Amino acid sequence: MKNSLFALPLALAAIAVAAAPAAAQGRNCAPRDAVVKRLAEKFGESRQSIGMGQQGMVMETFASADTGSWTITVTTPNGMTCLVASGQSYEVLAEALPNTDTDA
Template sequence: MTKALTFLIAGASALCMSPALAETQPCGQRDGILDALSQKYGEVRTSVGLTSNGWMMETFAADGGSWTITVTKPDGTTCLIAAGKSYEQVAAGAAIAGEPS
């Protein structure tokens, strides 16, 4: 895993651990949110992990397009944490420009 991806996941995990942040983000039932990410943006799940408070953190992306990070609480509520564009899948261990090898 590249350092950039590790940093992104660590940052997202830190955000996921904040109940106050998740409460201020757009939230809804998991099925509806996943349908919207798939139908509207063509995103599929690219990674998944568990936060220290037991929430599931997932990354969804469309190849070369949009990406979204969500957290799902044990009650099934899913919240959008971050989103962006220009998603690119990189090989594990790929060098980052400007990073010492």
């Protein structure tokens, strides 16, 4: 059940990791401490999930229970954090795996 809480963020991890090199070239990156502080102060977001990606990259989802805003970040091994996606209406889900039994 706990694993299902990370289903959406981890599903997006592949997208996030693939997009990280492109995002790093833009102005959407900064040292991790600065990004985390800004997400907390400006949007009231705190870390909700974390996952490891390719090449030592770390994907994190930040969200606010009060406003529903969310942000997905990818942090490179050198400590630079890039914003990959953001939006509204964040919800924590605990869905069961679908039945994959084909003997029905």
